[in-house]
Amino acid sequence: MREPHPFSTDFTWGVATSAFQIEGAWAEDGKGPSIWDAFCHQGGKIIDGSTGDVACDHYHRYREDVDLISSLNVDAYRFSMAWSRVQPEGRGAWNEAGFDFYDRLLDALQEKGLGAHLTLYHWDLPQALQDHGGWLNRDTAYRFADYAAEVARRFGDRIDAIATHNEPWCSANLGYGNAQFAPGIADKKSAIQVSHHLLLSHGLAMQAMRATGTTAKLGIVLNQWTADPATTSEADRAMAELEYARSVQWFMDPIFKGRYPELALRAHGEHGPEVLAGDFGIIGQPLDFLGVNYYFRAYCSAETPPRTPQGGQGYTDMGWEIYPQGLTELLLALKREYALPPIYITENGMANADSLIDGRVPDSARIAYISQHLAALAAAMEQGVDVRGYFLWSLLDNFEWNSGYAKRFGIVHVDYATQQRTLKDSAIWYRDFIAGQRQVPA
Template structure:
């Protein structure tokens, strides 16, 4: 295949932008620097080589649910262009690559026969990473449940818990001797709340009680999968990835402080308390009332099993006012193209809070980045100083958490390249590599060059 992509220039390229604030931080020698993606957002080949439909394939075909009317059928053609993409990752100089496996690509109906063609794709991907000196970090579930399972209840059904454990075991047996890490779920809050309560993500349902039950089933499936994978005596570290944000009251009023506490319970404590303390937060259970999930005997013990790491996806803080009057556009902070505040201090606060409140053995920032409008310049390059600043300040925030004693294991940029951004379609660009969707040309942005040079300096310091 003839490559149409540009790859990262040499480290001496004059366009490279330094990360001075982050560079001032002393990171441990074993700290992992990485980039991240997910299967549905980049792979394309939605019905190739025996792949079955996922809930996102189905959801994208509902009128009006995707901002630009697009879908993930083609995305970044990663299934076809994986070799050049791995070369691109290698040229960035990172230690690791976090990716997800498409469940319907490897087991089209969620149970039954496995799809050898799909499994072979991930064999090539994992082996290609290793051959390039890049550590594979595998995520089992990044939201793309097989549609066949959704048709019989999806995550609202206890049977899907069992299907997920079977899937986890099959993937671990196939790749567990080669990958460095396996995460069970990516952002279960998104699956439950956005997929089943607000309905703005797949599968597009709007039922608060169902969403609560889905969240419970996701946690039970996590715990059972971890237990099953432990029995395989894998070398890979095992954990889960949560989207988290610190919740700050907009004012010092009692009402705002109480509401911020409740919002923290719905996002952070709803998942962290079962994982590390064996119970759901009482205030959220009270708020849910009759919509609280049905918990079978022994479930909390099934959820609360030892893990090796917690992945944290952080993008912005939460500013909470009881009356809903806080307007992010009037906060005085710079916003990303998603209208999210840029607040790196929130990442430090969050990591310190997690370390203080829970016995987490090791924390990774598994996603962090910003969407910005990224026009290609007259020189054919993308000069994204805003994203470079974003990464700089957030890497420095991780460094500050380290300084305060948080056991940090690594930092992973979201995302490697522009891709299908869920309900936003292709309108929002998070990548440090620009993708021209018409030609599939990849062009490293200035932020990619800055991140590369920063990582190379870190590596040089390790050798020194």
């Protein structure tokens, strides 16, 4: 007898990527430079000294990659558009050659019966806008809305879902807070103001896209985590509450409650954002869906050195704790605190030190990771959380931001010298798991 199926037959299974991490073709067919092109080319910014100039060469190999996606039994593909590929300056003229690429990609997906879930912004701002202040300049939010409207006007009847932003927490805190990511600025006040402009741009884009009459579901993708105190001490509990407030609640409260969390505002003090009248009304546009990216929890210890996390399942190659039960805990917490739209798990996966051995990539650790997180997801759904789909990160090994090509998140191995793709054991497991979910229980 088969085990009960926790996922409905209309649950969406997918894989995910982002433009800069896989496309390559960084200066072809009229594409303008992005902040990540500039960041990589500065030298000394990427751990392995690499760039995203070629990456997985998806720009030229997209048909091969769509065939791979189709072979995995998934329903949908989540990908992002490179803003500077379709609008090199981030304002003004559109680049038809860039739009043609995404038109061909959508055709290829449609031919295979695959749904398209598009992200408008996955961290690769046109460098021309950065030259005018980037996300620190409030005007960039309005330029983003123009871009969103044009994409929705052209493709809005061919795309299942459009997310405005992927993980604005990273864009603000890693791009402007500690300089780990492009554009490489380290200034706390700037990071907090950027987070507000990113949220403002989200709301403006939602309004602009809805005005086009698009049939796509519209939403945003946020990276989120629980924050657990290491002990019952007052200091550890206070650390955990603040961590949750300035990460999860900082982006959720403006969208769903029309304000920033007071605890985080007090902690930010003089670094708090400038908010103009009407901003929260713009930010709080109704969502058709909320995308949740989950990888780890925050484990908060005020001790020096901090206490080692307890209850996890080890660590990924990124050094992130494997804590699948945190996904259940997070989703239940969100359900208690907010009036949520349907949720998609838009990213979940692990970096693993994979090797190609005799034509095969044995990655049992990744299989265990995915299986445990799907069990945690099912547990949340059984307790009433409305989750409509799961997108595994990532389809391909790719350019992992400031780690370059040193970290492999893909369920498909990429030999960067030859661009040969090889299904890892985890890809075969995921394919077969999805097939099993579609069978009618005996």
